[in-house]
Amino acid sequence: MPGDLPIGALAARVGVNTKTIRYYEQIGLLPSPRRTSAGHRRYEVSDAERVTFIRTAQRLGLTLDEIRQILLLQEDGQQPCDYVRQVLRREVARIDRRIAELTGLREQLTTLDRRPHSTAGTGGCICRVIEDAPGLRAGAGPPRLDVFAERSR
Incomplete structure (x- = not known):
């Protein structure tokens, strides 16, 4: 199924490790994924795009809290660009x-x-x-x- 990515495939696609993906979920930067009947995480292409956005923002020097604020603004239907510029x-x-x-x-x-x-008189000198x-x-x-x-x- 398109967009049905296991955690390892998502991690490889965006160039992070699986612990990073789990951490982003834990702190609310990435929504909880669907799970299979066996409990395995399944991600969408939009999750890969979101992780790529987070990593790019981090490389620009933004903190995870600042990134969270950007994502919240966007989810509320606001344009976060003015906040980002600040x-x-x-x-x-x-x-x-x-x-x-x-x-x-x-x-x-x-x-x-x-x-x-x-170098003279170096007694007691380091x-x-x-x-x-x-x-x-x-x-x-x-x-x-x-x-x-x-x-x-």
Whole structure:
């Protein structure tokens, strides 16, 4: 029967694993599928299109909650494009901030690498390159590792 896809076929068709499909069902992004008399899930072509939409939206930086909101708007008969544009503008602003932070960190690391460092008097010293880092010493503000933190998805 056309559109009668078992979970493995759906997963292969859209390039995800079966756990992802089950997870999307569990959190309400994908409707519960029909089931055979043996309890096996059966999906429609529209489910493949929906999973593809979800994955594409994730690659654009949208969170699952944002994707859920888009799907709810669409299911309510509304055009979600204005909402999507707002989300994308926020994502662009977040990326711009992250680029600025990474650019600053890159400059600090390049400067630190070019500085001459003394190896004299290293008693109790672990590594002068790090310990002599201007403005990066403990107590000089939060560590810069936050620039690598991923946005919650």
